Structure formats: C-alpha cells, structure tokens
Amino acid sequence: MKHMRALNKKAARISGYVAAQTADAVPDAVALDVVALQDPRPTQTRPHVPTGCALMFSPGWEVDSAGGTAGLCQPVERDIYDCFVSCYWPAQVPDHLNNSPDWASKCAAATKDWRNLDLIFP
Amino acid sequence: MRRLAVLFTVFAGLAGAGTLYLPAYPASVLVFDEGKGQIVDKIPLETGTPMSIKLSPDRKLIYVTTIDHNGIEVIDVATRKVINHFVLNTPTKQYRFWGGAADPSGRFYYTVTKEIDLDLNRFEVHKPMYTIIDLQQQKIVKTFEVPKEVSDARDFDYAGAAFQISPDGKYIYKFGENITILQSSDFKEVDKIDLAKPEFPGMQNVHFGGGFGPDLDLLNEPGQHISLFNSEDPIVHSKVFGLARFDLSTRQIDFSPIGPSPNGMSEFQVTPDKKAAYTVAITGIHGTKSCEFWAFDLDNDQVTKKAPVPCRTRFTLGISSNGKKLYIYGAGFDIEVYDAATLKYEKTYDLNTDVTYAGIVVLP
Numbered sequence: 001m002k003h004m005r006a007l008n009k010k011a012a013r014i015s016g017y018v019a020a021q022t023a024d025a026v027p028d029a030v031a032l033d034v035v036a037l038q039d040p041r042p043t044q045t046r047p048h049v050p051t052g053c054a055l056m057f058s059p060g061w062e063v064d065s066a067g068g069t070a071g072l073c074q075p076v077e078r079d080i081y082d083c084f085v086s087c088y089w090p091a092q093v094p095d096h097l098n099n100s101p102d103w104a105s106k107c108a109a110a111t112k113d114w115r116n117l118d119l120i121f122p
Numbered sequence: 123m124r125r126l127a128v129l130f131t132v133f134a135g136l137a138g139a140g141t142l143y144l145p146a147y148p149a150s151v152l153v154f155d156e157g158k159g160q161i162v163d164k165i166p167l168e169t170g171t172p173m174s175i176k177l178s179p180d181r182k183l184i185y186v187t188t189i190d191h192n193g194i195e196v197i198d199v200a201t202r203k204v205i206n207h208f209v210l211n212t213p214t215k216q217y218r219f220w221g222g223a224a225d226p227s228g229r230f231y232y233t234v235t236k237e238i239d240l241d242l243n244r245f246e247v248h249k250p251m252y253t254i255i256d257l258q259q260q261k262i263v264k265t266f267e268v269p270k271e272v273s274d275a276r277d278f279d280y281a282g283a284a285f286q287i288s289p290d291g292k293y294i295y296k297f298g299e300n301i302t303i304l305q306s307s308d309f310k311e312v313d314k315i316d317l318a319k320p321e322f323p324g325m326q327n328v329h330f331g332g333g334f335g336p337d338l339d340l341l342n343e344p345g346q347h348i349s350l351f352n353s354e355d356p357i358v359h360s361k362v363f364g365l366a367r368f369d370l371s372t373r374q375i376d377f378s379p380i381g382p383s384p385n386g387m388s389e390f391q392v393t394p395d396k397k398a399a400y401t402v403a404i405t406g407i408h409g410t411k412s413c414e415f416w417a418f419d420l421d422n423d424q425v426t427k428k429a430p431v432p433c434r435t436r437f438t439l440g441i442s443s444n445g446k447k448l449y450i451y452g453a454g455f456d457i458e459v460y461d462a463a464t465l466k467y468e469k470t471y472d473l474n475t476d477v478t479y480a481g482i483v484v485l486p
Contacts, residue, residue: 014242070409073435078454081147081476082436085171085189101170101190104148108475109455 062092080110080117094120140443143184143197144451144473145172145480151186152473153202154457156442159471168207169193174221177483178228179289184483185224185231192217194231196257199485208260214240217262219253223285223294225306231255232294232306234268234283249273252309266309275299286347289371303373315375348420350390350401352383363387365399365423378423387416389438393445393462394486396420400448400462402431402439415448415465429465438479443486452479 006012064071073079081104084093094100100120107113142154146164149171153163170190177184184197193209210217215237222233233255237248250273251265272278275298284297287306294309296302301315347368354361364379388402399418406412413433419426431450440449441462448465451457457471 017242064408066408068408070411071407071435073453078434078476079436082453082479085147085173085478096171097190102148108147109473110476111454112474 075111077111077114080104080114140484140486142440142449143175143483143485145175145186145478145482146473146475147171147478149188149190150475151175151184151197152475152477154471154473156447161473163202165197165202165204167195168204169195169209172478172480174480175483176223176481177485178224179226181485183224183228186480187219187222192219192235194255194257196228206257206260210235210255210262216240217253219283221283221285223283223287224257225287225291226289227291229257230263230306231257232283232285232287235262235265250278252304254306264308272298272302301375313373315373348390348392348399350387351377353377353379365418365420380418380423380425389440391439391441391448392420393441394443395445398426398445398462400439400441402433402437402450403428404433415460417462417465427465431460431465431467436479438482440482440484443484449482451477451482 006015063069080093084096084104094103096103103118103120104110106118107116110117139157141162142152142156144152144154146152149167149169151165151167151172152161153165154160155162167186167188170188170193172186172195173189174187175184182199184199186195186197187193188195188209191209191211193207193211195204196206197203198205210219217235217237219233219235222231224231231254233253234250235253236250239246239248250268252268253262253266254264255261256263278298286295286297287293288295292306293312294304294306296304302311303313303315304311349366349368350363351366352361352363361383362379363381363383364377366378367376368374384403384405385407386404388404390399390401392399397420399420401416401418403414403416404411405414411433413431415427415429415431416425417427418424434450434453436453437450438452440451440457441447442449446462447468448460448462449457450460455473455476457473459468459471460466461468
C-alpha cells in the first residue's frame with residue numbers, strides 16, 4: 001500500500017515520472033526511488049549528496065578562521081567572485097554551478113560595482 | 123623628435139613589450155599589452171568562467187578550462203581567437219575536473235575527472251578517474267582507475283591533475299607527495315621518485331612549491347623545470363627550503379637547499395635569462411601576517427635581496443616578459459607592478475575586471 005501522496009505540483013511530477021519508469025518495466029525500480037538523507041539503506045556505501053551545490057559551511061566570508069576579520073580580503077568585495085565561482089560558500093553567495101550561473105554577468109569588478117549584483121532569494 | 127622616439131623606446135623596453143593573458147570574470151581572457159600598459163583585446167569564452175590557463179610548449183596555443191559546464195577552449199595565440207571549444211557535461215552528467223595538460227601534438231588532453239550523475243533529488247559522485255580527452259573528437263575517449271592510495275592523498279581533489287607531459291608525449295609526470303611517472307597511453311605507472319627520502323643527505327619529506335600545490339616554472343627549454351621545495355631533516359625535523367631542478371627527459375632531480383623555510387611562499391618566477399628568480403615569503407597569519415620579496419641568484423642558489431611588500435590575503439605573483447617587473451595580482455581587478463631590481467613599488471594597472479585564480483600566461 002502506498003502511504004505517500006503528492007500534495008503539490010512538483011511532487012506530482014516526481015510521482016508521475018517514477019510511475020512511468022516503473023510501467024516501462026525498468027528492471028531495477030528501486031534505483032528510481034526518491035532517497036532521503038536519513039533513509040537507512042544498508043547497501044549504500046557512499047553518502048547521498050543532496051541536489052544543490054556544496055556542503056561547505058566553514059568561516060572565511062564574514063569572519064576568518066580565527067574568528068576575526070584580519071584574514072579577510074581587503075575590501076571583502078575582492079573575494080565575492082572567487083567564492084561564487086566554485087560554489088565555495090553557498091550560504092553567503094549564490095550557487096554558481098546549478099541555480100545562479102549569470103549572477104555576476106552585470107558587473108565585472110565586484111569591488112567597484114557590487115550594487116549592480118542581483119539579490120537572490122532561495 | 124628623434125630624441126623623443128628613442129626615449130619612448132627605452133621606456134617601453136623597461137616596462138616590457140610582451141603580452142599577458144589573464145583569465146577574467148565572467149567569461150573571458152584579457153589580453154594586456156605590457157608596453158602600452160593597457161588591455162588591448164578581450165577574448166570571450168563560449169563555455170564559461172576560466173579556471174585554468176596553460177600555454178602549449180610551442181607557444182602557439184593557449185588551453186583554457188572552464189568550470190560552468192566543465193569545458194575546454196583552445197585559443198590561437200596569433201589570431202587571439204578561440205579555435206576549438208566544447209563541454210564535457212551532459213544534461214544529467216557532470217565531469218568535474220581541475221587542471222591537466224595537453225600533449226605536445228595538441229590532440230589529447232590529460233586530466234583527472236570525477237563523474238557526477240544527477241538523480242531525481244540527489245547527486246551521485248563517482249570515484250576520480252584518470253581521463254584522456256580527444257580535442258578533435260571533443261569528448262572523453264578513455265578513462266582509467268586512479269589507485270586508492272593515490273586518490274586518498276592530501277590535496278588530490280585540487281592538485282590531482284598536476285601533470286607535466288614529457289617532450290615526446292609518451293610520459294606524464296604527476297607531481298604530488300611523490301613524482302609519479304605514468305605512461306600517457308594508459309596511465310600505467312612506470313617509475314616513481316620517492317620524495318620522502320630523496321637522494322640527498324639530511325633530507326626527507328620533500329614537498330614542491332611554496333604555495334598551493336607544485337609550482338613548476340618552464341625554463342624556456344622543453345622538459346626543464348625549476349621549483350622551490352620544502353623538506354625537513356630526519357633528526358630535529360627543522361624545515362628547510364631550496365631549489366630543485368628537474369630534467370623530465372632524463373628524470374634527474376638536483377636539490378639545492380638554501381635555508382630555513384618561512385610559513386609559506388608564493389609562486390616561483392624565473393627571469394627569461396634563467397639567472398634570477400623571485401618569490402614572496404609569508405610569515406605570520408591574519409593580523410600578524412607579513413610578506414617579503416625574496417630575490418634569488420640562480421647561478422649560486424642564494425637569496426640575494428629581500429624587501430617587505432604589503433600582501434593581500436590572496437594574491438598571485440607574476441613576472442613580466444623581460445623579467446624586469448614583478449606583478450602582484452589576483453582577488454581583484456588590478457595588477458601592482460614592482461621593479462625586480464629594487465623590489466620597490468612602481469604603479470598599479472586597473473583592469474576594470476576581476477581576474478580569476480586560474481593563473482596567467484606571459485608571452486614576449
């Protein structure tokens with residue numbers, strides 16, 4: 001008996017996709033299942049990386065590794081693009097690789113014209 | 123009028139008459155004329171933000187890798203045009219790679235890739251693989267498993283593809299905690315130079331480069347390199363730095379220790395005449411951080427001059443095409459110029475564009 005039902009349109013799309021693949025008699029239907037981070041799957045040896053960008057939460061944007069600001073770039077806007085480009089601090093700057101690839105396209109020198117950067121709402 | 127022309131020529135010569143190629147945001151390579159002191163061209167990239175830049179051994183091509191969709195672009199130096207570009211990613215697969223090297227013929231590109239599959243709500247990250255990319259077919263043609271002891275090494279994710287190709291294209295020199303020599307056809311290991319116990323009395327645990335990974339400077343001769351190295355003695359474990367000279371053809375390495383190691387050192391830049399070299403030595407951390415230019419005499423392997431320099435939190439050291447000027451750039455939009463003879467500040471060029479940390483190509 002299926003205990004979960006889709007409540008919004010995105011969930012309905014996922015259910016429809018899985019059902020369609022199962023209906024096509026894919027041999028390993030379990031591989032198409034949606035996996036949650038805490039889903040206990042003894043056969044899974046590698047961690048599930050959630051869709052997004054990175055799991056980096058170390059300081060270095062607002063404060064340096066010693067908890068101060070002396071180790072930050074001066075001015076701190078010098079660091080914006082190098083943090084953005086490799087998705088190094090996804091909580092502080094937008095996700096470059098997956099969701100906001102064109103965030104920096106309106107200005108070339110962040111220190112000079114950071115006011116032209118878009119606000120991003122997750 | 124003739125006197126003015128002579129003066130102008132002299133001034134231009136002092137500044138260097140070469141060209142700098144600087145990877146920049148959001149997706150271009152800046153062409154900077156040293157003589158004019160300004161950007162003269164901007165090469166737009168089709169595949170995204172540049173993350174590495176490397177000159178071919180014959181100096182006719184520039185290879186640029188981009189991060190947005192894991193792409194490769196090839197720039198013809200003479201025309202300053204992109205003559206080849208493609209991406210490795212598909213809608214559901216990413217092939218993340220960092221650096222690498224092209225073979226002398228320009229046909230293949232050798233690197234380490236990590237395949238990432240996009241599933242319904244998660245990414246599946248696979249093991250890193252040695253990879254051969256065919257630049258003509260514009261796709262991955264062969265992959266080989268990386269031995270676990272190699273992929274478990276520190277900094278492998280960022281420096282795993284620290285490759286240099288032998289002049290005949292048959293071997294790949296992989297620089298890491300050891301120097302591993304691999305066959306370019308199948309990445310089979312044919313030799314290894316153990317840096318834990320180099321053939322030099324009183325040394326162990328040699329690490330190349332002073333900064334972020336090995337830093338090999340091409341000495342204008344195919345297969346010849348020179349680099350800084352750090353090591354420690356096996357008794358007291360005091361750290362020593364010095365110069366290492368490689369001949370990739372003969373696989374000979376000569377170590378020349380110089381003195382106690384500072385906390386860190388930047389890139390190692392050699393003048394075109396191979397008689398002098400420069401680096402920035404870093405001591406302290408955060409609020410107590412201080413930097414100094416160190417000038418080396420390569421004939422005698424000695425530090426000949428030191429001078430303090432205000433250092434940025436992140437920066438890259440470069441050298442002009444004639445070896446007379448030192449550049450500090452990176453994490454920003456400007457290049458600070460210092461005179462190599464006096465190690466004094468001269469001026470700042472405003473590029474009006476942030477450059478990436480992909481490096482720089484300098485051509486005379």
